[in-house]
Amino acid sequence: MCIGIPGKIVAVGADIHQPARIEVCGVQRAVNIALVCEGEPAALVGQWVLVHVGFAMSLLDEQEARETLEALRSMQLVGLELEEMKQDGARRALD
Template identity: 45%
Template sequence: MCLGIPGQIIEVKEGGQFGVASILGVKREVNLSCVYTPDQPEAAVIGSWALIHVGFAMSLIDEDEAQRTLEILKEIGELQEEMDAIAQSGSRA
């Protein structure tokens, strides 16, 4: 099953299409085009939480929703499976 995993955007790379998100401490390059445009200040997304799916920050969510989602995923056992898939994908930031 494919899930969106909450991650915190910690960097916007030059050009603005890509950035880095921290997903439970694992830094991954992500495509920001669904949540950020280069005409916005970087501060508009840095520190924000997003649902990350297949390398894309799909939508911004608030921190409470991110934490609740992580807890629910832990409870149902999906989080470890998704984290293993992220770790094996090889596109680290």
Template identity: 50%
Template sequence: MCLGIPGQIVAITDEPRQMGMAEVSGVRREVSLACVADRPLSDLIGEWVLIHVGFAMAVIDEKEAEETLEALRGLGEAQETLEQMAEGDRALAGGM
């Protein structure tokens, strides 16, 4: 099963590489914005996107993001995904 999870773009981290920082329920992770770069990247700050394996796959509206996050929480999948992201971030931080 493929799981896409909503996140909000909070910063552009590397414009030439089309990378940005997304926040998902308080967890921040760098994602590729290449699939949604149909406008200046700075215009994506504050937008909600559907994230899958490190790529922002589509821009979605805030209501859809909230409904999706709530449904995922109800299924328990969001918590598991967030824990995996946090573990990955901890591993990266420890590896530097």
């Protein structure tokens, strides 16, 4: 499954052909902003975008971005709990 991750644009280049920097949960990475930039790249600094495979796919409002990040964190916790249950089941089968 492929998902998009919300990130906040923290820096941009001089034009859309230069990668921008986004921050997701304290981690920064380079992304292509050509799909979301309609004017000057500098206008995107501080904006939230949905990032997929290194491309900013769409603009998000801050509330939507934060809710999506929280949902992703919750899914991670559920995944960890399921993994623990699997491990417990495997241990019990060996007993």
